[in-house]
Amino acid sequence: MAETLLFNALREAIDEEMARDPHVCVMGEDVGQYGGSYKVTKDLYEKYGELRVLDTPIAENAFTGMAVGAAMTGLRPIVEGMNMGFLLLAFNQISNNMGMLRYTSGGNFTIPTVVRGPGGVGRQLGAEHSQRLEAYFHAVPGIKIVAVSTPTNAKGLMKAAIRDNNPVLFFEHVLLYNLSEDIPAGDYICALDQADVVREGKDVTILTYSRMRHHCLKAVEQLTKDGVDVELIDLISLKPFDMETITRSIRKTHKVLIVEECMKTGGIGAELMALVTEHCFDDLDVRPVRLSSQDIPTPYNGTLENLTIIQPHQIVDAAKQLHAGTI
Amino acid sequence: MTQADMSQAKTSQADASADPTDVLAASGAPACSGDVSAVGLHAERLLNLYPSTPATVSREEGLLLYRDMTLGRRFEDKCAEMYYRGKMFGFVHLYNGQEAVSTGVIKAMKMQHDWFCSTYRDHVHALSCGVPAREVMSELFGKETGCSKGRGGSMHLFSKEHHLLGGYAFIGEGIPVALGAAFTSRYKRDALGDASSDAVTAAFFGDGTCNIGQFYECLNMAALWKLPILFVVENNKWAIGMDHNRATSDPEIWRKAAAFGMHGEEVDGMDVLAVRGAAQRAIERARAGEGPTVLECLTYRFRGHSLADPDELRAEAEKEFWAQRDPIKRLGAHLIEHSLATAEELKAIEKEIDAEVADCVEFALAAPEPKPEELTRYIWAED
Numbered sequence: 029m030a031e032t033l034l035f036n037a038l039r040e041a042i043d044e045e046m047a048r049d050p051h052v053c054v055m056g057e058d059v060g061q062y063g064g065s066y067k068v069t070k071d072l073y074e075k076y077g078e079l080r081v082l083d084t085p086i087a088e089n090a091f092t093g094m095a096v097g098a099a100m101t102g103l104r105p106i107v108e109g110m111n112m113g114f115l116l117l118a119f120n121q122i123s124n125n126m127g128m129l130r131y132t133s134g135g136n137f138t139i140p141t142v143v144r145g146p147g148g149v150g151r152q153l154g155a156e157h158s159q160r161l162e163a164y165f166h167a168v169p170g171i172k173i174v175a176v177s178t179p180t181n182a183k184g185l186m187k188a189a190i191r192d193n194n195p196v197l198f199f200e201h202v203l204l205y206n207l208s209e210d211i212p213a214g215d216y217i218c219a220l221d222q223a224d225v226v227r228e229g230k231d232v233t234i235l236t237y238s239r240m241r242h243h244c245l246k247a248v249e250q251l252t253k254d255g256v257d258v259e260l261i262d263l264i265s266l267k268p269f270d271m272e273t274i275t276r277s278i279r280k281t282h283k284v285l286i287v288e289e290c291m292k293t294g295g296i297g298a299e300l301m302a303l304v305t306e307h308c309f310d311d312l313d314v315r316p317v318r319l320s321s322q323d324i325p326t327p328y329n330g331t332l333e334n335l336t337i338i339q340p341h342q343i344v345d346a347a348k349q350l351h352a353g354t355i
Numbered sequence: 356m357t358q359a360d361m362s363q364a365k366t367s368q369a370d371a372s373a374d375p376t377d378v379l380a381a382s383g384a385p386a387c388s389g390d391v392s393a394v395g396l397h398a399e400r401l402l403n404l405y406p407s408t409p410a411t412v413s414r415e416e417g418l419l420l421y422r423d424m425t426l427g428r429r430f431e432d433k434c435a436e437m438y439y440r441g442k443m444f445g446f447v448h449l450y451n452g453q454e455a456v457s458t459g460v461i462k463a464m465k466m467q468h469d470w471f472c473s474t475y476r477d478h479v480h481a482l483s484c485g486v487p488a489r490e491v492m493s494e495l496f497g498k499e500t501g502c503s504k505g506r507g508g509s510m511h512l513f514s515k516e517h518h519l520l521g522g523y524a525f526i527g528e529g530i531p532v533a534l535g536a537a538f539t540s541r542y543k544r545d546a547l548g549d550a551s552s553d554a555v556t557a558a559f560f561g562d563g564t565c566n567i568g569q570f571y572e573c574l575n576m577a578a579l580w581k582l583p584i585l586f587v588v589e590n591n592k593w594a595i596g597m598d599h600n601r602a603t604s605d606p607e608i609w610r611k612a613a614a615f616g617m618h619g620e621e622v623d624g625m626d627v628l629a630v631r632g633a634a635q636r637a638i639e640r641a642r643a644g645e646g647p648t649v650l651e652c653l654t655y656r657f658r659g660h661s662l663a664d665p666d667e668l669r670a671e672a673e674k675e676f677w678a679q680r681d682p683i684k685r686l687g688a689h690l691i692e693h694s695l696a697t698a699e700e701l702k703a704i705e706k707e708i709d710a711e712v713a714d715c716v717e718f719a720l721a722a723p724e725p726k727p728e729e730l731t732r733y734i735w736a737e738d
Contacts, residue, residue: 050547079546085579090531090572097535100520101470103542120528133513133521134504135733170734193736 037179041186056108092118109145113159126195127170144198155325160290173267184218223270229257247343282313292320394676397592410631424454427479450479452657455682459630470556472533475510477522488715498722527569533558537584563594583641612649624652625680
């Protein structure tokens with residue numbers, strides 16, 4: 029066990045997988061000589077050379093499409109979105125080609141790719157750099173979507189994503205790179221499709237992911253003091269949802285609170301709420317509740333930005349009301 | 356400088372004494388009848404084209420090219436028939452008139468070694484790559500025996516076996532994918548140490564695509580990393596109803612290569628030997644690690660954009676000009692003139708092709724539909 033920062037956990041995963049399989053390569057803006065904007069590929073350029081850690085021009089659509097073609101012909105590329113928001117410029121390649129091509133080709137080709145990078149609302153980065161693309165990409169068939177939240181799951185999930193033969197959209201969070209914890213030594217894998225039961229409890233199920241996991245943990249401290257026993261689930265897999273774990277929890281607590289950082293309309297929570305209603309309607313004592321970001325571009329001003337995303341006290345209030353049946 | 360001025364300037368540079376029709380006459384192409392301006396700027400460009408060195412072919416090669424082009428033509432004619440008979444649906448874009456490009460480039464490459472990337476007008480590229488006509492026709496009929504298992508359709512033909520990276524329906528999106536295949540060639544050679552990795556990729560697309568960002572993004576990366584790729588522009592003048600000369604600031608696409616420090620060449624896209632010659636030069640450079648080429652083929656589609664296109668904008672004189680340059684007739688005449696084949700032999704090939712096309716229709720008609728219980732198959736790699 030060794031204390032590891034989240035960005036280093038990702039780096040270790042990529043390094044180990046590149047050493048394990050020479051077909052694994054990285055491409056993106058400033059991933060090579062610069063080592064990545066968040067240092068996730070630091071020193072890998074020196075270790076593996078300029079083709080395996082390829083500094084690309086700023087041309088998101090073209091280098092993402094290039095990764096598709098490389099994957100179709102035998103490589104296993106990891107594409108870095110310097111900021112996941114930039115990949116709006118690669119939406120066509122991710123949707124039409126990464127996601128749909130295996131199907132439209134009748135199984136002729138597989139696209140083993142990982143598209144990774146920082147998403148989420150940072151600290152006053154402005155609207156364009158504060159996006160939650162997981163919701164935008166959610167409807168695309170043929171891609172898996174995961175969101176990491178701790179150094180431990182960051183490493184295990186990255187290794188799993190690289191080894192997976194399907195395209196994986198891999199969401200990191202801009203404010204979590206410097207999280208630090210002891211992680212298992214050496215080679216370990218986390219399942220891409222399994223939710224993490226962070227805390228077991230009997231009163232209210234909270235479903236969350238990415239940075240909101242940590243907001244929820246803060247709220248849980250208060251809720252525990254106030255006598256509410258929360259079962260906290262980090263979804264990890266945003267597509268597909270781990271409905272088995274989710275259903276099992278709701279059958280126990282009969283109450284569910286969804287906490288997300290993406291916007292409410294068309295968000296991850298919207299889809300999750302629909303599925304919970306479809307799968308667990310008879311197990312619910314009260315209607316499911318969802319706490320989401322405001323449906324607005326993220327404002328630059330710090331106070332307004334904090335008002336845009338969910339804060340721990342709102343989670344406490346909502347969970348208490350759910351528990352008391354007053355919501 | 357207008358387009359006409361530029362063409363004139365180039366002609367003057369090539370041969371100060373020549374007027375456009377003289378150049379054409381000297382190149383052995385059929386002369387243009389009537390007023391040059393009536394046939395349009397694209398035709399004027401063709402007339403002003405400085406002849407490039409064509410490929411020389413053996414009898415076997417010549418017959419192979421003739422067979423491939425004839426298959427492309429007859430297959431597409433049959434598609435039109437089947438579409439109007441209600442056997443195939445959706446958007447169907449036929450390739451008639453452009454056969455010299457598919458055949459000229461693909462048959463100069465190594466089958467099941469080099470890679471090919473196409474667009475929505477992909478039937479004939481697939482056939483040239485060696486995808487059996489039965490598989491292509493089956494796909495158009497939506498059958499399980501189709502090269503994409505009936506899931507792709509006319510615009511999404513794929514064959515890993517024949518190194519067809521696909522038909523891509525949106526403009527320009529196939530070019531980065533082709534670039535990726537070319538990247539893999541270099542990666543295998545230089546990062547994995549496989550000295551035998553010399554596959555070249557050909558990306559086909561049209562004049563309309565040369566106004567989209569992905570084209571330029573990929574030219575830049577291909578030149579930057581000296582990737583083994585041919586950017587084959589099938590300039591047929593019309594992006595559905597948009598005249599190339601109304602859509603772009605410099606209609607001479609091959610010249611854009613120079614801005615990226617790469618080789619560019621324009622060629623008579625109605626002459627399979629001219630296309631083949633230019634392709635061979637580009638392939639040789641690519642295989643030698645000397646990087647990419649933009650190969651602009653001046654061509655023309657004999658039919659509308661798709662079978663749903665009323666084709667109301669193109670002038671009769673223009674269509675007639677290009678119809679006179681039918682690439683299949685031209686190759687046939689060349690083969691006979693150079694005693695590489697007799698008219699009877701060419702007729703026999705046509706008969707064989709007709710039988711092959713009739714057979715593929717029969718096969719596709721009788722082929723099974725995809726199973727409803729396999730509706731969601733092929734989404735994931737494991738399934």
